[in-house]
Amino acid sequence: MNRIGDQLGPALPVRLFLVGCSRSGTTVVQRALTDNYRLYSLPETDFFGLAVAGGVGALCCRFGLARSPRIYNRALDRLQTLLGVSRERAYGVQSRSMQRLVAHFVELLDGKAAAEGELGWLEKTPKHFRHTRLIERYVPQSRIIHVVRQGPDVVASIRDRALRYPQAFARQQAPEYAVKLWNRAIHAALRDAEDGRALIVQYERFAQHPREIVDSVGAQLGLPPREHATAQRPEIVRATERWKAGVSGEIKPAESKFASLFDATTRQSIMSQLDTRSYQALVEHALGR
Numbered sequence: 202m203n204r205i206g207d208q209l210g211p212a213l214p215v216r217l218f219l220v221g222c223s224r225s226g227t228t229v230v231q232r233a234l235t236d237n238y239r240l241y242s243l244p245e246t247d248f249f250g251l252a253v254a255g256g257v258g259a260l261c262c263r264f265g266l267a268r269s270p271r272i273y274n275r276a277l278d279r280l281q282t283l284l285g286v287s288r289e290r291a292y293g294v295q296s297r298s299m300q301r302l303v304a305h306f307v308e309l310l311d312g313k314a315a316a317e318g319e320l321g322w323l324e325k326t327p328k329h330f331r332h333t334r335l336i337e338r339y340v341p342q343s344r345i346i347h348v349v350r351q352g353p354d355v356v357a358s359i360r361d362r363a364l365r366y367p368q369a370f371a372r373q374q375a376p377e378y379a380v381k382l383w384n385r386a387i388h389a390a391l392r393d394a395e396d397g398r399a400l401i402v403q404y405e406r407f408a409q410h411p412r413e414i415v416d417s418v419g420a421q422l423g424l425p426p427r428e429h430a431t432a433q434r435p436e437i438v439r440a441t442e443r444w445k446a447g448v449s450g451e452i453k454p455a456e457s458k459f460a461s462l463f464d465a466t467t468r469q470s471i472m473s474q475l476d477t478r479s480y481q482a483l484v485e486h487a488l489g490r
Contacts, residue, residue: 215321221348222386224358251276
């Protein structure tokens, strides 16, 4: 795991964004960090994904503009549900200014964290890796953690989930989907790491040495420790997300399903498409080489 730089010393309230490719272990890392540090957390908000909503939205964001209320109200509706606040509170801002919308998002999470007696919050939406520059631009004191996992294992895990839950992930059964997603996530992580804007947590190292990695993250980001175990853990998984079962169990390396799910020809094709060179560069950067 690489150091994020001296510019990210202790600051309150803590505002953490945990991102990464789907099936990379982000939920397990989320649980470990909220168990050990005074951080409020919640299920995935997908705030930036819902508010930006595609290529046109990304173009608008470059000029500081949000999409129409019909689009961004989906993000506010999700927040209302997850935070348990009134509709009036959740929809407190109606603006075409992306800065104002994000400020409202931050205000809601800051308020919830304070109400829960925490000193900050951790928002975990894996695909927010697409929006880390937007986060840096509009969220003061924001800190980003990328969780990365070896490509073949991620591709196999995404396909396995799609096979077990086709109603939710039918279009993800083709390995090309997972390959493209993993490559994009690795490229974003490498860019952010090289710019000194993010921490990198390697899933394999975390699963082998969770205490070491958790302590390192806390030390580098100046996170306020949780001195006593909470009587009730914060809910970070929605009841409908059955594929995340077991997140509260013992932390241990997940079994690779790459060989069992793909034949030799498909495995070779997948390996030829994965940008393993960028991944290796990311690993070396994380290790300080």
